[in-house]
Amino acid sequence: MPELRKDPLTGRWVIVSVERGKRPDQYAPLEAPAVLAENSCPFCEGHEEATAAEICALRPAGSAANTPGWQVRVVPALNPILRIEGALERRPHGIYDVVSGVGAHEVVVESPRHVADLSELDTPQIDLALKVAMDRLIDLERDPRFRYVLFFKNSGTAAGEGKHRHSRSQLIALPVNPSRIKDELDGCLRYFEAKERCIFCDLIRQELLGQERLAKESSHFVALAPFASRFPFELWILPKRHSADVSLMNPAERLDLAGLLRETLGGLRRVLKNPPYNMILHTAPFRRPRLGYWKTIDQDFHWHLEIVPRLTRVAGFEWGTGFYINPTPPEEAARFLKESPGG
């Protein structure tokens, strides 16, 4: 009999095939492998003119902007979903609400070389890419028009990457708070009110004790397959030290995270043969003083990364219910990843 598992944060249920779990090799690719069109890649070193002027870059002192020589480079998105210019306007439209589409949409190019996935870079380079992205996140936080910055990665066509396979991540600054993040914050607050403990800290404690859903572990982080995984091989990476806000991560923790990301994404790549995936950061929203009901956010929320390989289709059942059907139990996913050699 399949099992319905409840996500302790949001109350969302997932149907897990606990008996005959689907193995990695039973997922047909949702897409043909992308063709690497290196010559035409706008993110490669030497093609700086193919993007809009860079927002910032890690480059040697004295080297000019928009020229080769950089290590990590941040540029405006080629097709931004929100515009940086303009005032934030909130207005009614009959019974409806509208906000002007003001925001920022930036691309963090994680390597000057034409490398498809973050896990192909070495740990110090991943650390630099994380540093630059976190610096941008902190900088965007200063803009009073914004309430949240989403940091994420679309890897592979089925995950929305587009036609160029060059390792990069995106930052989108939003004038409103994402409902997904709000739902999580609400869940964390409910748990904290009942127990005076962070739900993620409890979850990490249980998973370190049981080990069956633990995929990888480093000094400061754990990578685990969540109990109510929506997707096969879904993984969460969480800091062991309680912290609501990713911008408070220290350099030693960041370097440790870079190594764990390399191992975890590399493990997924080997076990699932280069799957398309999305990676999404969940961190506390800023402008907190204005949001009265999140008073305990520093105590009750715990930042983390979600990694979701795109192996299954979302259809009428998922849209209609908000529930998911997961053909691979997280315990099996964790076992496959644990047995895969590191980065």
Place this chain on the structure above:
Amino acid sequence: MPELRKDPLTGRWVIVSVERGKRPDQYAPLEAPAVLAENSCPFCEGHEEATAAEICALRPAGSAANTPGWQVRVVPALNPILRIEGALERRPHGIYDVVSGVGAHEVVVESPRHVADLSELDTPQIDLALKVAMDRLIDLERDPRFRYVLFFKNSGTAAGEGKHRHSRSQLIALPVNPSRIKDELDGCLRYFEAKERCIFCDLIRQELLGQERLAKESSHFVALAPFASRFPFELWILPKRHSADVSLMNPAERLDLAGLLRETLGGLRRVLKNPPYNMILHTAPFRRPRLGYWKTIDQDFHWHLEIVPRLTRVAGFEWGTGFYINPTPPEEAARFLKESPGG
């Protein structure tokens, strides 16, 4: 500048490209058109042995079950996501919650002929298919283990249909309430508490007044492109008469709905060239006496059908935020459909 629009029910925001809206012919197909393998179709008349024994069928008096001659036939799903046998067991797993995977999963075969889409049937046949589906929904409601029955349709491979293109819908009875439905009910209740009116009734009133998002209209129903459409050419079909529960629809209304469905789905088929789509019924959950806080549900909730063509990919931004990016304003979608000839 794009526009952020808020769904008045759930608070979910959608980014709408209001300036340069994408036209129907600018969406590349997400999949190759499915090959009709009529000979091997388990849903065709004459292939009754290819499915499990029928649950019920509309067939002439005296005709034997699982033989040809039926008009509409209901069979167990070939790959059920939940099992009908077994007790409903709720148990903890450390800090987590688990419910046994008890449920029903049925397929309503809408025609004995190998027809790909509901809109290719004539109105009386669509009416029969709706009647049988609603009868099954009411019957499943009697099982005390269930809390909600999801009625939906996956049409086309990218919408999760599977390899056989034969017009059919699905019913899944669940032992828990879907979070999507709960979110809607919460939104409806909040609106009702503030205004003592049904939010959907207000919405229908505004859309009939403005007309710009109205795609089709019949005696008893409207088909409209919702203001905060998550997807291009998303449509909602709502009864003009306030009603929380689809099972209270009368035969005249059902026949009228059948005609409107034929026109609306036929319009989508012509404008978007046979797009894959999902159609999902949202109706009030049953076992209501046990759910104290939905006291006003008959007044505040309004049943409806959601139709979502699958033309865009959902990627990191959507997963991370719960928000959507819609490249075609609903006003334009409604105009294209309004101008398309009826069923």
